[in-house]
Amino acid sequence: MAEIGLGERISVWMEVEILGRLTPKDGVGPIFKWIFKIPVLYYKLGLGWLLEKRFLLLTTIGRKTGKQRHTPLEYVYNPRDDSYRVSPGWGGKTDWYKNVLRNPNVTVQVGRRKFTAVAEPAPPEEAAEFMMTVSKRHPSMDKVWGRWSDQPMDGTRESYLYAARFFPSVRLRVINK
Numbered sequence: 001m002a003e004i005g006l007g008e009r010i011s012v013w014m015e016v017e018i019l020g021r022l023t024p025k026d027g028v029g030p031i032f033k034w035i036f037k038i039p040v041l042y043y044k045l046g047l048g049w050l051l052e053k054r055f056l057l058l059t060t061i062g063r064k065t066g067k068q069r070h071t072p073l074e075y076v077y078n079p080r081d082d083s084y085r086v087s088p089g090w091g092g093k094t095d096w097y098k099n100v101l102r103n104p105n106v107t108v109q110v111g112r113r114k115f116t117a118v119a120e121p122a123p124p125e126e127a128a129e130f131m132m133t134v135s136k137r138h139p140s141m142d143k144v145w146g147r148w149s150d151q152p153m154d155g156t157r158e159s160y161l162y163a164a165r166f167f168p169s170v171r172l173r174v175i176n177k
Helices: 006-022 029-035 040-046 095-102 125-139 141-149 157-164
Strands: 056-059 070-074 077-080 083-086 105-110 113-121 169-177
Touching: 006 070, 006 141, 029 040, 040 070, 056 083, 056 095, 070 095, 077 125, 095 113, 105 169, 125 141, 125 157, 141 157
Parallel strands: none
Antiparallel strands: 056 070, 056 105, 077 083, 083 169, 105 113, 113 169
């Protein structure tokens, strides 16, 4: 496992504080919605490469409007099959997740790399694996998983499987490089 840099440590600490304590559980709210969209600005300014180790930019088609919608998401990259794993919060009640369920054809940008992909919802077992991978690198994320699933994380596969219901996972399979 690669060493965790200071920037990543600060970013995860902020995420745990925000999602673990401050963000409302019934919805993101207008203030946090604005804060969570800040990485979109980086990408629009051509500075996405500054975020490429942590955030990708997902472009979906709005299920109601038909317009392009841009969402920055944390991810885990799988080099074996050149895919990216992302997960919505709020029990899957996020707009981007609802959009990919309606239309799984998406555009993704990771740093300077831009490609089309298919968003494939993963079974709960894969979502649990994703969460375990994230927690292995950042154990403090267990605080977030536990808060949102209303069950403390005890490190067992069963606790991650339970929490996965609140954090469904999506595999972004590259189809056009």
